[in-house]
Amino acid sequence: MTRSAAFALLALGLAGCAAEPAPEAPPTVAVVEIPPAMQGRWGLDPADCTADPAVAKGLMEVGPAGLRFYESRAVLRDGRLTGPVRLEGLFDFEGEGQEWTQPQVLDLRLDGAMLVRREPGPAERPLFYHACPPV
Numbered sequence: 001m002t003r004s005a006a007f008a009l010l011a012l013g014l015a016g017c018a019a020e021p022a023p024e025a026p027p028t029v030a031v032v033e034i035p036p037a038m039q040g041r042w043g044l045d046p047a048d049c050t051a052d053p054a055v056a057k058g059l060m061e062v063g064p065a066g067l068r069f070y071e072s073r074a075v076l077r078d079g080r081l082t083g084p085v086r087l088e089g090l091f092d093f094e095g096e097g098q099e100w101t102q103p104q105v106l107d108l109r110l111d112g113a114m115l116v117r118r119e120p121g122p123a124e125r126p127l128f129y130h131a132c133p134p135v
Contacts, residue, residue, distance in 0.1 A: 042129035049132030
């Protein structure tokens with residue numbers, strides 16, 4: 001096979017690849033509130049659900065507008081649903097005399113029994129919250 005014939009075959013192969021449609025990204029929907037299925041009380045440990053909220057350091061309360069933690073709170077500034085059970089958003093945090101903005105990803109799992117919270121970035125570490133029973 002000549003060099004020019006090999007290049008021609010390679011070009012045809014690459015042209016065929018370019019004609020294939022790219023996989024579709026999941027649709028995103030802008031939201032101004034956290035979805036009701038994610039709202040409620042969530043604990044990192046079962047004791048967080050039953051302890052006095054003033055001492056339950058692993059308790060996260062999720063409402064329509066944001067998140068409340070032991071010593072801080074976060075208000076949803078810009079959110080989008082990137083799947084049926086995933087919220088990606090930018091949150092304005094306030095706590096311990098400081099203010100900051102941080103992206104958060106909330107994934108609802110196990111048919112609503114678990115909520116995973118992540119802060120995207122190089123040191124990303126997921127936190128696994130379990131749904132607290134209603135009070």
